Amino acid sequence: MTDKEIVKLEDVWVYYDGAPALEGINLTVEQGDFLGIIGPNGGGKTTLLKVILGLIKPSRGKISIMGEPPEKRHSVVGYVPQYNLFARDFPINAIDVVLMGHCGRTRLFKRYSEEDRKSARSALKSIGMLDYEEHQIGKLSGGEQQRVFIARALVSKPKLLLLDEPTSSVDAATQTEFYETLEGLKQRMAIVIVSHDIGAVSIYVDKLACLNRQLFYHGSSEISPEVLEATYKCPVQMIAHGTIPHRVLKEH
Amino acid sequence: MLEALQFEFMQNALIAGLLASVACGIIGVYVVVKKIVFISGGIAHASFGGVGLGYLLGVNPVITATFFTVASALGMGLVSKRTKLPEDTAIGILWSMGMAMGIIFIGLSPGYAPDLFSYLFGNILTVPTSDITLMIILDIVIAVIVVALYKEFMVLSFDEEFGRVMGVPVERLYLLLLCMIALTVVILMRVVGIILVISMLTIPASLAKMCTTNLRKMMLLSTIFGAIFTFAGLWLSYELDLASGATIILVSGSVLLISLAVSKIRSRRNRIKKLSTTAFNSHGNK
Numbered sequence: 001m002t003d004k005e006i007v008k009l010e011d012v013w014v015y016y017d018g019a020p021a022l023e024g025i026n027l028t029v030e031q032g033d034f035l036g037i038i039g040p041n042g043g044g045k046t047t048l049l050k051v052i053l054g055l056i057k058p059s060r061g062k063i064s065i066m067g068e069p070p071e072k073r074h075s076v077v078g079y080v081p082q083y084n085l086f087a088r089d090f091p092i093n094a095i096d097v098v099l100m101g102h103c104g105r106t107r108l109f110k111r112y113s114e115e116d117r118k119s120a121r122s123a124l125k126s127i128g129m130l131d132y133e134e135h136q137i138g139k140l141s142g143g144e145q146q147r148v149f150i151a152r153a154l155v156s157k158p159k160l161l162l163l164d165e166p167t168s169s170v171d172a173a174t175q176t177e178f179y180e181t182l183e184g185l186k187q188r189m190a191i192v193i194v195s196h197d198i199g200a201v202s203i204y205v206d207k208l209a210c211l212n213r214q215l216f217y218h219g220s221s222e223i224s225p226e227v228l229e230a231t232y233k234c235p236v237q238m239i240a241h242g243t244i245p246h247r248v249l250k251e252h
Numbered sequence: 253m254l255e256a257l258q259f260e261f262m263q264n265a266l267i268a269g270l271l272a273s274v275a276c277g278i279i280g281v282y283v284v285v286k287k288i289v290f291i292s293g294g295i296a297h298a299s300f301g302g303v304g305l306g307y308l309l310g311v312n313p314v315i316t317a318t319f320f321t322v323a324s325a326l327g328m329g330l331v332s333k334r335t336k337l338p339e340d341t342a343i344g345i346l347w348s349m350g351m352a353m354g355i356i357f358i359g360l361s362p363g364y365a366p367d368l369f370s371y372l373f374g375n376i377l378t379v380p381t382s383d384i385t386l387m388i389i390l391d392i393v394i395a396v397i398v399v400a401l402y403k404e405f406m407v408l409s410f411d412e413e414f415g416r417v418m419g420v421p422v423e424r425l426y427l428l429l430l431c432m433i434a435l436t437v438v439i440l441m442r443v444v445g446i447i448l449v450i451s452m453l454t455i456p457a458s459l460a461k462m463c464t465t466n467l468r469k470m471m472l473l474s475t476i477f478g479a480i481f482t483f484a485g486l487w488l489s490y491e492l493d494l495a496s497g498a499t500i501i502l503v504s505g506s507v508l509l510i511s512l513a514v515s516k517i518r519s520r521r522n523r524i525k526k527l528s529t530t531a532f533n534s535h536g537n538k
Contacts, residue, residue, distance in 0.1 A: 053417045074419040081413060090285055090410055091465045103407045104418035109400045136465035152414075 004031040005066070006076070006160050006190050007052055012061035014047050021047045023213045025061070029160060033190040034182070036205035038198050043212040045194045049164055052192075053079055066159065074104045078153030078189070080146075080163040088138035094148045095133040098123055101155035116155075123151040127181055143174035147181065154185075161191045167201075179204040256490060261377050265496075268379040269482030271387040272443040272452065275436040277475025278398055280457035281467065282429060286409040289454055291328055294343040295430065296437045296449040298324035298350025303371045303446070304357030313371060314383050318390070318438045324350050325434040329427045374445030374497025376486060383442055390435045397432060398471075405429065406467060443482065444497040455504040456481065459511060481507070 007029040014022040021044045029035060039045050050056040051063055054070030065073040078101075098120040099112050112120075124130045127147045137145060146166065153161055161182075167175045182191055182204070195201045202208055210216040256262045283292050302320025306313025328346045332339040358365050370378055398405065407415040408425045415422045433453075440449045460474035485500030492499075 055413075055416055071419070074417065077417075079414065079417045081411070086411055087285070087287070089461070091461060091467050091470050092406070092410055093465065096406070097410070099403075100407050100411070100414065100418075103403055103415065103420055112403065 005029075006031060006033075007192075008062075008064050009051070010062045012051060012058040012063055014044070014051060014056060015059045016047075020213060022051070022058075025215045027209070027215060027217065029190050029192060031159070031190055032186070033192075034186050034204075034206040035190070035192045035209065036201035036207070037192065037194045037209045037211050037215075038196065038201055039211035041196055045196070045211055046164070048211060048215075049162060049194055052162060053077060075156040076159045078156060078158030078161045080149050080153045080161065080166060082165045086137075090137065092137055093134050094124065094129065094137055094140065095120055097137055097148050098133075098151045098155060101152040104156070119155050120151070123154040124148070126154065127151055141174075142171075143177060146174075146178060150181065150185075159189055161185065161189050163191070163193045165195050165197075166193060167195065167197055260381075261379075264379050264381060264384055265376045265486055266483065267384055268376055268387060268443055269486060270479055271384070271391050272440050273456070273475050273478030273482055274391050275387075275394055275439040276452045277456060277460075277473075277478050278394060278471050279432050279436040280453040280478075281460065281471045281474055282405065282409055283433065283453045284457040284461060285467070285470075286429075288429075288433075289450065290340060291332070291343050291430065292433050292437075292453055293450045294328055294347035294350075295321060295325045295434050296446055296453075297347050298328070299434070299437050299441065300354035300372070300446055301350040301352075301357065302354070303368075303441075304354030304361075307365050307368075308357040308361040310361075312382065314386060314438060314441065317371075317441065318386070318435070320350075321434040321437055322431050325430040326427055329430045333423060333426070370445070371441055372445050372447055373495060374441070374443050374448060374500075376443045376482075376496045376500075379442045387439050387442075390439050394432050394435055397428065401425065401428075444500055448497050448501050451501045451505060452478065455501075455508050459504075459508050462511060462515060477504075 005028060007027065009025050009027040012022055012025040013020060025048065037045060037048065047056060051058055052065070052070060054065075054074075063070060065076050070077070095117075099116060101120070101123070102112060102116045121130060121133065124133055127150055129144065129147050129151060132140060132144060132148075137148060140148065150161075150163075163182075166178060182193075185191065193201055193205060207217075257266075283289055299317050299321040301324065302317030303313040305320055306316035309316065324346060328343055331337060331346065332342040335342065337345075358368065367375070367378065369375075404415075404420055404425055407418070407420055408422055408429065412422050412426075415425075436453065437446070437449050440452050444452050456474040456477040457470065459477050460470045463473055464470050481504035482500055485503040486496055488494065488503060489496040489499035
């Protein structure tokens with residue numbers, strides 16, 4: 001293992017009731033990587049995420065996070081779940097959501113320490129949300145909620161930030177703003193985004209991989225129509241709207 | 253009512269009401285925010301098996317119910333999380349199996365089952381001092397556990413998956429929460445009865461949720477609401493000679509419905525006010 005290597009998957013297979021969800025995945029994420037993994041729904045994106053998070057043990061193959069099995073490396077990975085999956089009316093303020101990022105470390109009978117609170121505040125500050133710390137989470141806008149969840153992932157000072165469908169149900173302006181936030185974090189950690197939204201992701205990431213049970217990995221975020229077709233099993237047209245900064249891909 | 257307070261049964265009733273409010277105030281908040289009302293209903297009804305067991309063995313049914321209800325809560329949690337049965341199916345099955353066992357046990361026990369009705373529908377006026385002692389102990393157990401694991405239960409209720417990712421033992425915490433629901437059911441059994449427990453677990457907490465966005469304050473408020481409802485229901489049932497448990501439920505349910513209606517009207521009025529002011533402003537700008 002090299003020093004820069006954060007996640008390494010070697011020939012990982014996952015079966016659900018005998019049907020393969022992931023087939024022979026090889027993937028390496030290194031320090032400073034900004035990787036997008038795209039693929040159709042049901043293509044195994046969530047499964048791959050759960051393998052990296054240590055929630056699913058692969059049926060075959062090996063996964064290591066900085067040289068150790070994922071369940072020993074909780075604080076290395078900052079996880080931002082699909083943000084629309086929580087109960088919006090839950091009685092909780094932004095700062096308490098962010099504090100949850102510490103829940104793995106603190107012991108029973110102990111409240112969050114002053115230090116925990118400090119680092120939660122500085123995480124909120126780093127993404128420009130400190131003014132909203134006492135706001136109930138559901139009263140924030142979609143983009144603001146998402147930034148709170150990123151702050152929660154940041155408090156454990158992760159080496160890898162893992163985001164699941166971050167731009168689903170967010171408008172275009174918020175999306176741009178969101179990727180700019182990530183741009184600012186790129187220096188400090190590797191970032192992996194999992195999404196079915198080809199257009200938005202491929203504009204911003206440095207590397208791109210397509211997942212449909214198998215992983216088609218690309219060094220750069222230019223991606224050929226053949227690979228997209230192989231992933232999505234149907235012709236795919238790439239679309240860019242209006243004034244969103246976009247990358248024109250070379251002809252193949 | 254005041255002259256009635258000199259009777260021991262009336263004093264016990266008030267104490268029991270207060271103790272019940274504490275338990276349902278704390279645990280009801282989790283039931284409401286984590287949306288586990290159905291499994292709580294299942295646990296409540298399955299407790300009838302424990303009551304039946306008490307009659308069969310000739311011991312205080314509240315004691316057997318404590319153990320039986322905790323066991324069925326664990327059973328429901330494990331079957332719904334670990335087997336292939338869909339969660340609500342598993343709950344439904346164990347719900348009725350618990351009740352069925354109660355009926356069989358009572359059928360097998362000799363003689364007539366006295367005050368069976370008070371377990372099913374509650375009778376706060378017949379709570380003996382021994383049950384009060386047990387209620388105090390259970391309240392303390394619940395309070396200590398919730399204080400000790402407050403952060404963990406917060407993660408469990410808000411975002412189970414994130415907790416799992418962070419290495420929080422969410423399944424064990426969930427089972428513990430179900431056990432505490434079981435203890436709360438036992439505490440509430442004498443006050444409103446097995447069948448009516450679910451409304452004491454949900455109504456005060458829902459009302460508290462309308463007032464605050466802080467989980468701790470929600471527990472405190474919900475306890476206060478629970479106490480007010482219990483005392484008001486008790487007083488009404490005494491004055492009008494009605495069943496106490498049912499009166500408590502109807503008082504709390506009516507208050508909840510009225511506050512829902514009021515908040516609806518208020519938010520509509522605010523919207524209209526906002527609309528008219530923006531219309532006015534844009535007019536003024538021209």
